[in-house]
Structure formats: structure tokens, C-alpha cells
Amino acid sequence: MLMRTKAAIARLRAYKPPPFPVWDRLPVSRRAAVLMLLYADRKGDLRVVITMRAASLRSFSGHAALPGGKADSIDETPYQIARREASEEIGLPQDDVKIPAPFRIEHLCDLPASLARTELAVRPCVALLHATDPPVAPGPVLKTPSVGPTVEESLIPRLDAKEVAAVFSASFHNFLRMDDEAADSTELPPGKWYEGNWVTWNDEQWRMNFFYVPVTDQVVTKPRPKKGVVEEREGIDDSDETEVEEHPGRYKVWGMTARMLVDAARIAYGEDPEFEHNIGMGDEEMITNLEKLGRLGPKKKGDVVVATRRASISAEDGNGKGAKM
Numbered sequence: 016m017l018m019r020t021k022a023a024i025a026r027l028r029a030y031k032p033p034p035f036p037v038w039d040r041l042p043v044s045r046r047a048a049v050l051m052l053l054y055a056d057r058k059g060d061l062r063v064v065i066t067m068r069a070a071s072l073r074s075f076s077g078h079a080a081l082p083g084g085k086a087d088s089i090d091e092t093p094y095q096i097a098r099r100e101a102s103e104e105i106g107l108p109q110d111d112v113k114i115p116a117p118f119r120i121e122h123l124c125d126l127p128a129s130l131a132r133t134e135l136a137v138r139p140c141v142a143l144l145h146a147t148d149p150p151v152a153p154g155p156v157l158k159t160p161s162v163g164p165t166v167e168e169s170l171i172p173r174l175d176a177k178e179v180a181a182v183f184s185a186s187f188h189n190f191l192r193m194d195d196e197a198a199d200s201t202e203l204p205p206g207k208w209y210e211g212n213w214v215t216w217n218d219e220q221w222r223m224n225f226f227y228v229p230v231t232d233q234v235v236t237k238p239r240p241k242k243g244v245v246e247e248r249e250g251i252d253d254s255d256e257t258e259v260e261e262h263p264g265r266y267k268v269w270g271m272t273a274r275m276l277v278d279a280a281r282i283a284y285g286e287d288p289e290f291e292h293n294i295g296m297g298d299e300e301m302i303t304n305l306e307k308l309g310r311l312g313p314k315k316k317g318d319v320v321v322a323t324r325r326a327s328i329s330a331e332d333g334n335g336k337g338a339k340m
Contacts, residue, residue, distance in 0.1 A: 017058070017059040017060060019188075019284070020055055020059050020060060020061050022284075022285075023061060023187075023188075023283035023284050024053075024061075024123065024143060024283075026282060026283050026284075026285060027123040027124050027141055027143075027279075027282060027283050028123050028124065030123075030124040030126075030282050031124070032124070032125055032126060032127050033127065033299070035127065035128060035299050037136070037299070037302055037303050037306050038128065038136060038138070040306065041136055041306070041311060042311075042312065042313040042314070042318040043085075043086050043087075043088065043089050043318055044085065044086075044313055044314035044315050044318045045134070045135055045136055045311050045312075045313075045314065046085065046086040046091075046093075046096070046135070046136060046138075047083060047084060047085045047086065047096065047131065047135040047136065047137045047138070048083055048084075048086070048093035048094070048096035048097040048100070048137065048138045048139070048140055049080070049081035049082060049083030049097055049100075049137060049138075049139050049140065049272075049275070050081060050082045050083060050097035050098065050100070050101045050107075050140055050142060051063060051081055051126075051139050051140065051141045051142070051275065051276070051279055052064040052082070052101070052107070052120075052142050052143075052144055053123075053141065053142065053143050053144065053187060054143065054144040054145075054184075060186060060187075060188065061186075061187040061188065061283070062184040062185060062186060062187055063184060063185055063187045063276065064081075064082070064105070064182065064183075064184050065079055065080070065081060065182075065183055065184065065185055065228070065266070065268060065272070066079070066080055066081070066082055066104060066105060066179040066180075066181065066182050066183075067079055067080075067179055067180040067181040067183070067266060078270075078272075079228075079266055079267060079268040079269070079272055080179075080272050081139070081272055081275065082097070082100055082101040082104045082105055082107070082179075083096070083097055083100045083101075083137070084096070084100040084103075084104075085135065087099070093125055093138035093140050094122055094125070094140045094142075096138075097138075097140040097142075103177065103178060104177060104178045104179050105177065105179065105182050105236075106177055117146050118144060118145060118146055119144075119145045120142050120143070120144055120145070121142060121143045121145060122140065122141075122142050123141045123142060123143055124140075124141050124282075125138055125139065125140050125141070126138070126139040126140075126141065126275065126278055126279060126282070126296065126297060127278070127295075127296045127297025127298075127299050128297050128298065128299050128302060129271050129274060129275055129297050129298050130217075130271075130298040130301050130302050130305070131271060132271075134305065134310065134311060136302050136311070137271065137275075139275045139278075139279065141279055177238060178238075179238070180237065180238070181235050181236065181237050181266075182235065182236040182237075183228070183230050183233060183235045183236075183266060184233060185226070185228040185268065185276075187276075187279075187280055187283065188280060188284060189208070189226075190226065190273070190276040190277050190279075190280045190288075191277070191280050191281065191284060191286055191287075191288045191289065192208070192209070192288075192289055193208070193209050193289045193290055194207075194208050194209070195208040195229065197229065197232075202231075202232075203229050203231075204229050204230075204231050204264025204265055205264070206227050206264075206265050207227060208226060208227055209224070209225065209226055209227075209290060210225045211223060211224045211225060211290055211291065213291070216301075217301055217304075217305070219301060220293075221293065222274070222291060222292050222293050223269065223270065223273075224269060224270075224273040224274060224277060224290070224292075225267060225268075225269040225273065226267070226268045226269065226273055226276075227265040227266070227267055227268075228265060228266045228267075228268055229264060229265055230264060230265065230266055231264040274293075275297075277292060278296040278297060281296070282296075
């Protein structure tokens, strides 16, 4: 495995998000999480799993997104939300023992929460999909690029895209760059990799990033046909515009999803993006201000507002990290 990849995984393992007590005061209907699932390809570079939402869905149809959705209960942690939704959307087993050998999932860290356009607090949960060696030594041992099966070749094609139009992957480090980072032997489809602009949102300047991910050199998993059934997924993307693919062979990743990927790559690689960006990570200050203004109250009748048990766990932990694992 590349030294850069090993260092990136180590930084993510060591990362601890700042305290965010507002999460424990939010009603269930305002909580959401996404799974940022990373894996090493045959060359040892990290890639991230992304989905395209089905065009038939009511909200955010045709948008690129990380697997995720809303909380089901007040006791559900962000990582539990993310794993449950990934199971429902792309068929990734929620129970680790059901993941095909020799693969396993390691929860690396959580990132600061972002704010969706639907005014949900969305916690990104970063996880690593390993291929493990036989247990000859304690702790997880990642495969070298030249030995054994890879996630991309063995597991990704087996995912069942249930509630999305497609499952694909993108170079994780590329979310810090202005141009494509592709192997010399890869023939890229036409079109640019990046563009961006500043927008004003809740009276704050917010960087809108657009990435056009090439998908012609990989297996794209699509759902099995269903007869007369349209699945509905709770949308947590950050725009109500309809996406139109502009570049053949590329999927557009933008808005909140793009911002989360940029933040995660900044932490993992210890680098700033080549393009202009928000200095802070996530939108927790914005979420806190909206909560003080009463903008993040229950969305439905009978919604639970205070997470008493979860709050007590966070207090015992000191920074809330234990409550999210």
C-alpha cells in the first residue's frame, strides 16, 4: 500500500471532531448521517463509494450522494444511521459478519456535521473497507496492492443498488485538485474535473464545488429491474434543482456531498485544496445559530426533542465521541 494512503488512514483514525452538543438537542427528524466508504484500489490509492439517486425519487432525483438518510430513533448513533441506510440503498450488509470474506469495515472517524437544504444536521461517518490477511498478528492488516482480492474487483460489483440509480467510485485525493488525477494509461472521457463558485447561504459565504467524476474506466453497479415498484429514499442532499448530466462518461458530484468529500480529503492528506474553499469544516456554527433561532424544531407531530440517554453518554465521554461509535 502506498505510504500516502497509509498516512491518510492514520490521520483519519486519529481525527476527533470538535464537541457538538447541539446534536443531542435536535429532534429525530432533524438528524441524519451519511457513510463515506473508502477502500484501496489495486494501485493502493484510496477511492470513495458514491451513489446516483434514481430519477424516479421525489427529492433530489438524479443527484450524486453518499449513502445515508434520516435517523429512525433518538438512540440511533450517526454511524448506525449511516450503516443502516447503506444497507438499504446499496446492499452493504449492516452486520459485519455478513460481509463476504476476506473483507471487513472499520469505522475511522466522524466529521463535523453539515447542513442540508432541508435543514437536517448531517453527520458524515468515514469508514474503511479492508481486505484482511489471515490473523497472524493482532490488529487489522491491509493488503498490499499486489496480493489477494481487492474491494473494487471483488466486492463493489456485488453491491445491489436498491434505492439508487448507480453505485460508482471516485479518487479520494482528487477532491483536493483542480484537474483529473488519472493514470497515464487511462483514457478520460471529455469534460473538465472541477469548477466552483461562492454563494450566500443563511447570510454566510459558502463554497459551491462541482466535480465531474469519470466513470468509463470502472464497473458501475446499477439496480436490478423491479416490476411496478418505486423505492423512496429520504433525501438529504443540499439543493432542490434538477441535475442534468453535462458530460458523457462523467457523473457530477456537487453541493453538500462535494463539501463533505473536500473536508474529509483535507483531514486525510493534510493538504489544502488547490481551489478556493471554506476555512472551517462542516456547518456546525450555522446549525447552532439556526437552533438558537428555533429553526430546527420537530418536523412532525410527536417527534422526540431531547436525547436524554444519548446526552448522558456524551457527558460521560467528555466530547461525545463515544456516543457516536
